[in-house]
Amino acid sequence: MTTGWRYRTLSVTGVAGLTALAVLLANHAIPQYLFTTYVPVFNRLDVTVLTGMSLRRALSMSVFFTIMALIPMYKPRPRRILDAVFLTQKRVLVCGLALATLGYFQWSHRLPRATLVMLTGILLLVLPAWFVAIRRPIPGELDRTIIVGDDLAQMRTVREAVDGDLLGYLCPTAALPIAEPEQALADGGVAGLENIDHLGGLSRVEDVLVEYDVDTVVLAFGEADRGEFFGALDACYEHGVAAKVHRDYTDSVLTPDTSVGPLVDVEVEPWDWQDYAFKRTFDICFAAFGLVVWAPVMLVIAVAIKLDSSGPVLYKQERTAVLGETFPVYKFRSMVPEGESAEPTADEQNDRVTNVGRVLRKTHLDEIPQLWTILTGRMSVVGPRAVWTDEEALLEATSQMWRKRWFVKPGLTGLAQINGAKSTDPKAKLQWDIEYIRKQSFWFDLKIVIRQVWIILLETTNSGPMDAASRPNGSKED
Numbered sequence: 342m343t344t345g346w347r348y349r350t351l352s353v354t355g356v357a358g359l360t361a362l363a364v365l366l367a368n369h370a371i372p373q374y375l376f377t378t379y380v381p382v383f384n385r386l387d388v389t390v391l392t393g394m395s396l397r398r399a400l401s402m403s404v405f406f407t408i409m410a411l412i413p414m415y416k417p418r419p420r421r422i423l424d425a426v427f428l429t430q431k432r433v434l435v436c437g438l439a440l441a442t443l444g445y446f447q448w449s450h451r452l453p454r455a456t457l458v459m460l461t462g463i464l465l466l467v468l469p470a471w472f473v474a475i476r477r478p479i480p481g482e483l484d485r486t487i488i489v490g491d492d493l494a495q496m497r498t499v500r501e502a503v504d505g506d507l508l509g510y511l512c513p514t515a516a517l518p519i520a521e522p523e524q525a526l527a528d529g530g531v532a533g534l535e536n537i538d539h540l541g542g543l544s545r546v547e548d549v550l551v552e553y554d555v556d557t558v559v560l561a562f563g564e565a566d567r568g569e570f571f572g573a574l575d576a577c578y579e580h581g582v583a584a585k586v587h588r589d590y591t592d593s594v595l596t597p598d599t600s601v602g603p604l605v606d607v608e609v610e611p612w613d614w615q616d617y618a619f620k621r622t623f624d625i626c627f628a629a630f631g632l633v634v635w636a637p638v639m640l641v642i643a644v645a646i647k648l649d650s651s652g653p654v655l656y657k658q659e660r661t662a663v664l665g666e667t668f669p670v671y672k673f674r675s676m677v678p679e680g681e682s683a684e685p686t687a688d689e690q691n692d693r694v695t696n697v698g699r700v701l702r703k704t705h706l707d708e709i710p711q712l713w714t715i716l717t718g719r720m721s722v723v724g725p726r727a728v729w730t731d732e733e734a735l736l737e738a739t740s741q742m743w744r745k746r747w748f749v750k751p752g753l754t755g756l757a758q759i760n761g762a763k764s765t766d767p768k769a770k771l772q773w774d775i776e777y778i779r780k781q782s783f784w785f786d787l788k789i790v791i792r793q794v795w796i797i798l799l800e801t802t803n804s805g806p807m808d809a810a811s812r813p814n815g816s817k818e819d
Contacts, residue, residue: 342482343475344554348417351475353408359467360407360460364400367459376455389453399452403440403460407468410436414472417554421581422614425476426469433468437461478556484583485554487511488537489546489573490561496534499561499587502603508553509538511546543569546576557583559604562590568665571747575664578609592741595748595778609664611748611778619783620721627790628716635709642673642697642706649697652678655710660727664747667730668719673707674698704801711753723786724752725774732764739767746774749781754793 343351366372373388391399410432420428437457444451452460478484486505490496491513500507540549549555558577562570574594577584584607586594595608612620643654656674659667675698694702701707714720720727725746728736737743757773764770777785 342478342484342556344417344485348475349415352411352415352472355471355475356408356411356468357404359471360404360464361400363460363463363467364403364456366463367456368396368399372459373455376459383455383458386453386455389455391453391456399456402443403452406439406443407433407436407464410439411468418551419555419580419582420476421579421610422473423617424581425472429469429472430465433461433464436464484556486557486559487540487549487553487555488559488561489543490563491543491569492561492563493534495561495563495587499559499604500534500537503559505557507537508555509540509549510534511540511543511549513542543573546573547580550576550580550582555582557585559585560590560607561587571665571744574607574609575666577607578664581610584609593744595745608748611781616783620786621718623783623786624715624718624722627722628712631709631712632716635712638706639709642701642709645697646674646695650677650695659730660751661730661733661747662719662727663750665744668714668727670714670720670727671710673701673710675701675707705797708753715753719750721750721752723755723777723789724750725755725777726758726770727751728764736764736767736771740771742775743767743771745778746771749778754789756789759789759792759796 368391370388370390373390377383377386377388411429414425414429414432437460440452440457440460444457484505485508486503487508488496488499488503488510489512490510493512496510496512540553546558550558558573560570560573564570570593574584576582585604586596586607588603588605591605595611596605597608610617646652646654652674654674656672656676658670658672660670662668675695676693677695698707711720715722728746755774756777757770760773762770762773777789
């Protein structure tokens with residue numbers, strides 16, 4: 342992976358060169374003709390091809406403003422591909438607005454409107470691609486690696502298995518078996534970790550990832566289910582850094598089936614960025630369309646809930662998200678507020694469900710407010726069902742593999758739901774969720790959504806009693 346001054350040089354020169362080429366392309370007679378002839382709104386403009394001093398002025402202004410706007414991108418640091426793309430595009434738009442503003446106040450220096458729009462459009466495509474390209478792994482180059490953990494014995498073991506450029510390790514001083522850890526570290530390090538820099542405690546994970554431009558983190562914790570373990574994984578996820586773990590601690594993490602050797606790759610981000618982009622686009626369209634269509638119904642539901650029983654219209658509950666984080670889920674209240682329990686109970690055995698709530702739960706209309714959570718990106722349309730944080734401990738006790746669900750964004754529906762898996766049968770629910778994680782793709786999501794819609798239609802038109810299998814947890818607002 343390109344880093345250091347080589348990355349800085351490539352990024353700045355690449356931005357300058359691509360911007361200059363984009364100006365020349367946007368200023369060419371053929372693109373000018375096509376743009377001012379076939380593009381709506383701009384088809385009223387005349388073809389304007391700059392020459393001589395005007396062209397040189399346009400080139401210098403465009404290159405200068407683009408270079409200045411993209412200053413945050415010149416520091417080599419780990420980023421997820423989509424984050425790099427969106428940040429670059431954001432800075433390009435800032436550049437375009439700056440050029441437009443300059444043209445407004447300095448008429449003699451302005452870029453023609455068609456040229457400016459075409460230039461911005463070209464840069465929105467080519468500059469993100471450039472920054473992604475120069476950060477691609479270089480064949481034969483060692484990954485910049487650090488070890489993060491609290492188990493010195495395991496850290497010594499994984500040190501021998503690391504085949505990258507080992508920059509140092511993060512470990513709490515309390516885990517070091519010496520009376521004066523700071524002095525011992527200064528004198529030459531810890532036995533088995535000599536000649537490796539101690540970069541600080543576990544609280545510095547994110548700072549070290551950015552400061553040292555880390556490619557790979559090797560985790561070496563005594564217990565793989567500790568908060569620090571998933572906190573380090575979350576830092577890797579946020580910054581697009583690869584993570585590895587010792588093979589003995591793979592029960593709680595998601596790993597590829599083809600992994601070999603003592604160190605196993607952790608699938609911190611199971612989706613390819615292209616599939617993730619399609620999935621997120623679908624989520625936004627689905628949620629926005631649903632909120633608009635159901636807006637009148639939501640008002641009727643709110644009035645019915647208030648008339649039926651005392652209490653708030655919306656129910657709020659903390660659920661577990663990606664890598665153990667939590668987020669609030671909002672639903673239309675379908676039960677009386679008192680007597681909530683984390684123990685799963687079927688609907689037919691629960692007397693807390695209100696009259697309106699029975700209709701809402703049968704038709705799944707109580708789920709409508711979650712469309713806003715999907716729109717804001719905390720949930721997806723399809724994924725493992727988000728679990729109440731108080732219930733999480735009960736379900737984790739049933740299987741060490743339960744936390745593998747944490748590696749995928751929770752969803753409104755999923756493979757477990759369309760197959761009738763209940764929280765009263767957590768092993769079956771986990772089995773379906775893990776199968777979804779292994780098979781997940783954009784087209785697989787579409788199949789699940791279509792099947793879920795069909796199931797809801799059947800349940801809604803069924804005049805019989807409510808199907809408890811579809812709403813397993815009657816003791817809480819699941």
